[in-house]
């Protein structure tokens with residue numbers, strides 16, 4: 001659940017991780033999950049469905065977002081800006097940014113936004129998961145966004161692997177030489193805590209990652225990381241990439257990845 005400790009701020013859980021206090025209740029897990037999906041959906045995919053328009057950099061005033069959610073979901077008549085601030089600040093992946101009473105998603109957009117995110121502190125290598133079938137083609141012609149507006153790169157090979165497992169049981173991980181990419185003029189931006197955005201990645205800075213990856217646990221559900229099942233896939237032809245038919249439908253249909 002989402003709570004606020006008067007001393008240590010917002011947190012997710014039953015007791016403050018710092019002082020162990022029971023703290024002030026904000027919302028339960030079901031509400032948190034649902035509201036997070038609504039917020040992600042609005043900020044990434046369908047603002048007009050809630051009568052909202054994002055500014056060019058993807059921002060929306062917090063009071064406006066609160067009002068839109070309350071007007072379409074009667075059950076959330078209690079919702080206030082501080083609930084959304086708490087949700088954003090405790091997001092484990094840094095999916096949201098809040099500045100001057102405004103909120104935006106830091107990545108995952110399928111609507112056009114011009115994210116003025118920072119370009120410093122880019123790791124020397126970043127990673128991207130593809131299916132076995134896609135690997136050869138992508139290594140030859142490079143990586144372009146498909147469902148989303150940007151290519152979403154992961155900070156570590158394991159992050160990419162976990163993201164890729166949403167689409168395929170044994171993803172191939174590609175490594176991006178970001179130093180060389182930046183020398184070639186590519187702008188890479190820091191989005192969430194483990195996500196980096198770029199318009200496209202040319203093949204000459206892509207390599208197959210040969211390091212160690214965790215063995216796929218046969219039963220475990222893959223962690224829905226920054227790729228949703230309904231989403232990316234470097235599809236060089238620009239069409240949608242093939243998906244295994246056996247995968248269950250997404251439990252996070254609105255892109256709360």
Ligand SMILES: [Zn+2]
Pocket residue numbers: 005006007008009016017018019020021
């Ligand atoms: Zn505390």
